[in-house]
Amino acid sequence: MSDVIAGVHMDNLGSRLRDERLKAGMTLRELARQANVSPSFVSQIENGKSQPSVATLYTFSRLLGIAVDDLFDEGWAQQPVQLVDGWGPDGDKNPVNAWHPSEFANRISLVHPSHRSHLDMAEGVVWERLAATPEQGVNFMKIVYAPGATSTPGGELLSHDSYEYGYVLRGSVQVTVGTEEFLLHEGESLGFDSNIPHVLRNIGDVDFEGVWFVHGRRH
Structure with missing residues (x-):
């Protein structure tokens, strides 16, 4: 993991999620009910005591009616260079x-590189935004998964309305898409329809680093 990310205390993702929940006029308990998690878990995330998984982040963004890219820490990106x-x-x-x-x-x-906005999530998963555009539902990121990390808490499959394209920079990652399983190594890449249930796992003993592009569908 880069020194920049390792040296940063947990970012204020929780407070941003709380702000978006309040803007949506949703109570903490209602968000927890719709996300099928406990109110205490939502509270811990909003107070910065816990970090959401990738799956939880997608669930919260869907329920709050926002794009995941709206949750990147712009304040960090706007610090003096x-x-x-x-x-x-x-x-x-x-x-x-x-x-x-x-x-x-x-x-x-x-x-x-030292001023990328980022999201720190559970199990040592970090997303760093590589570029920002006004286009909604688009994420161009460097992603890092610590050894043993998965994109969902229990390794269950996740689906969302977009397409994903990934390229492995370092380490390896196991990607399950539907009933297919792929083990990608450095220099390998893939693309898939994110509506197909899928999950990413780092089954290696070093950090997995990759470039990931997630593009939402146009309706």
Whole structure:
């Protein structure tokens, strides 16, 4: 796991979920009932004492009527950028400096590795946003799964209305899609319809790192 993520205390994902719940006019108990979890579990997440799994995050976002990408910690991404070996807003290695001001400037997303917004979840699962776009239901991420981590608490299969594409950077990951099981190693990739129940597991003894692109369906 990167030093940036390892050095950060649990982010305020819980407080953001609480804010979205209040905006939706939903009580804690009602969210717990609809998500089929205990009110104390929701309370622990909102108070930063527990972290949701990937499956729980998708369930909460669906019930609250928001996209998962709305939950990334924008405050972290907007911290002042420090120059690192020429990188940063004024650095000579920053690709932005190769662009002249134009009407496209507000449609370009450049993110330095040390300033990616992120989501820390249960079992050592971390999502880091690689770029932000105004398009809803799109996540372009680096994902990290600690040894033994799964995308659902009990390893049950999860489905959601999107497509997923993944590429393994380091380690390996077992991906179950429906009745098919795939073990992907460094350099291998796959894509699948996320409506098919699926689950990711790191069955290795080192962190799995990958680039993941999740694209919601257009209705």
